[in-house]
Amino acid sequence: MTTPHEYVTLVSGDGFEFVLPRSTACISKTLSMMLDPNSKFSEALTGRCVLENIPGVVLEKVCEYLCYNEKNKNQTNVPDMEIPPELCLELLMAADYLDV
């Protein structure tokens, strides 16, 4: 088996691509399973996840959150993340889908 790439690409439903470190992406359980090198799915082999039901704006925010989470891991007194209210419902759905 080839060694898994260090970075993975997330693709939104409307075609935006986001490149994240693998560890950051794997904060989402869904993504981590998707990218698990032991499963033989195409995502795991290519390192590219197409998330068809998430629009680019939301995925951007999701990626922002993933990075935010990674950065502030194991810390207290972290400043809140800026979330525009118009996005919150969609974000919630995406969070449910990605199991973050």
Place this chain on the structure above:
Amino acid sequence: MSMRARQRIRAPRRGIPASKTDDFETNWADLSTSLKKIHTRDASNLSFEQLYRNSYNIVLMARGEDLYERIKKLEQEWLDAEVKTRVTAAISSSLLLAKELAEVQEQANERREAGERFLAAMREAFEDHQLCMGMITDVLMYMDRFMSTDHRKPSIYAAAMALFREHVLQSPIRSDSKTKVVDVLESTILFMIQLERSGQIIDRVLIRHCVYMLEGLYESSNEEESSKLYLTIFEPAFLDASKKFYQAEGRRLLETGDAATFCKVATDRLAEETERCTYTLSSSTESKIKEVLDKELIASNISEVVNLEGTGVRQMLDNDRLDNLRSIYVLSARVDPKKTPLTAAVQKRIVEMGKEINAGAVALAQTPAAIPAPKKTSTDKSEAAKRPAEKEKPVNQQTAAAIKWVDDILGLKKKFDSIWETSFQSDHVMQSAITTSFSDFINSESRSSEYLSLFFDENLKKGIKGKTETEVDSLLDNGITLLRYVKDKDMFEAYYKKHLSRRLLMKRSVSMDAERQMISKMKMEVGNQFTQRLEAMFKDMTISEDLTASYKEHVKKTGDPDTKRIDLDINVLTSTMWPMEIMASATRDDVQLSCIYPKEVEGVKQSFEQYYLGKHSGRKLSWQPTMGTADIRLEFARSNGKIQKHELNVSTYAMVILLLFNEVATGESLTYTEIKEQTRIPDHDLIRNLQSLAVAPKTRVLRKDPMSRDVKPTDKFFFNHDFQSQFLKVRIGVVSGSANKVENQDQRKETEKKMSEERGASIEAAIVRIMKQRKSLTHSKLMTEVLSQLSARFVPDVNMIKKRIESLIDREYLERIEEDPPTYGYVA
């Protein structure tokens, strides 16, 4: 947040463009083909996201339950159709002979191969299933989350595993047969283990994987720890098989009848089972299988092994097989913290060896006594010459026996100490067992106290010459260890006192430091009370030295002009502290008239008495000539006219006798009766002293007529001017008077009588002490208290205590208060 709350929240956009989400059937069709692809290992073209989205959509459509059921059905069909056939195909007919063990080698080989094939198939099937289900579960995660939280259903993974159990393991291997796949699996693994136990090499990894499978499957779908198939099915069967195997093994090993082999095999088996549990089976079984081993192989056989004729513990002890002993100890310790059979065997052997030592000492003590007896009848001249030598012998022989006894015991003790340390891992139970057996056999030898005291005596007199301090220390320590075992410590005290007094008075002790060291060691070991009197003896010695010095001073001051005065070196002893009976050895004589001293000596004696009584009024001095010595200067007129001078160190009595010859002209003689009349020395002492002066070969200061060993009242004694010695100073010991020796029968009786009197007194004292404190006490309680108070010194005889109580009641120290239970009261 309040600022934001005012803003309108846009409803999320419904749906995703270009998706066929709305239709459950389309989604399912997609999903099911993909799942089948996963099973056939064709997943690389599948998009996880797509599958995930499918199941996500289905769940969003609130058809999650349908999906769950359908997947279950799909899996079931797959297992039934594919996996089961594959597994059952691997079961060959030879495996079905499962129940009876294959004894023929060929059959075993065939069966083994078939078994390996089957296990491999099994393992492959399960691993496939596991892998696929892992992937499927991943894909269906969204459903799982939904189902298990909202509907309390087991995860699809667990459900699929349960399906595997039902449809593969618990399905019959043939449609017409009752044997299930799992039964075959079980018997096959057991067979493999059987093979390994009999020394063949098996594919451990394979079995390990099958065991993993059993461990991963549960009896019911709620996955309780205790309902693992491994625990419910395989483990009991395994333990049962092992039990039978080890029962048989135990019997077989006993038949070969070699304890060392047994230990080795048992130890190996233990290690083997541990290894098996780690590498082949599950580590959770380790404790259980060890229990089986302990019970079946070790516990039920250990006592027989320990007692095996010729190879058992006895043999190991005799031959110092420390490693074997250690393994047998380890085995015993596993099954029984008390290690009963082993301790019993060790104890038995110690007591046996101890008895041998006892018997050896007795034999050694008696042989020389037996030999001279018949020779007395013969009158051969050459033998007569030998006699003096023989006469010394029995005494020394007895002493040697005593010392050999102590040395042997010390050797034995050392041996068992080292065994205890190296083989028994310094186990406390073993230690106390060894200690009790030592004290058992030491106390079974009635002369042990005397022997031990003799041992000390010998060592303090001669043994420690030229030894370093540490050597002396360890020597004394060894002795003290033995003392610890001796129960009748008062007996030992009496003997020790006796020997000590001889050493002190005759200045035989090599080193006073060693003596003091000894006392302080005993003090630590046995207690203050024990050494009190011994210390008092030392004190008397020091006081006497001062006294002698001050007396000399006194004499100088009074200005006695007599230059020929006799130097007096005196020891004043407190009669209660010293064992007087050994000095007044002539107690059986009815009336003891004191000896008549020559006038020179008498003068000194009176002068000292005067001086002493002047210092301490109200004391009574009694003189003990048996214990004293004197230095005298003698002139021997040789027949060639020369005069030879010798200084003799003799006992007080011998001095008195020799001084008599001052008055006797050369060539004249004194008969025994004459000497006796003139000196009033008791018969017993006189005979001994005359023997040492006239019979002992090197110290014949007197000539005796007739020349024979026995002294008769009519014998004549002459001063021997031809006395020859290469030394200027000669020491003449009194025959058998002062040597350290084992007591003869009479003396023993005497000591014992005295002992029991003393014990009676201490028992009475203890009773009175206790009663004074308690006022009233029942008989049994009084008994226990007395016993515990006295146990440090000796083991009192119960009858003796009873008698003492009676006597105290007679003398109105105690009274009977009640009859039932018998209770005594203290009469103030």
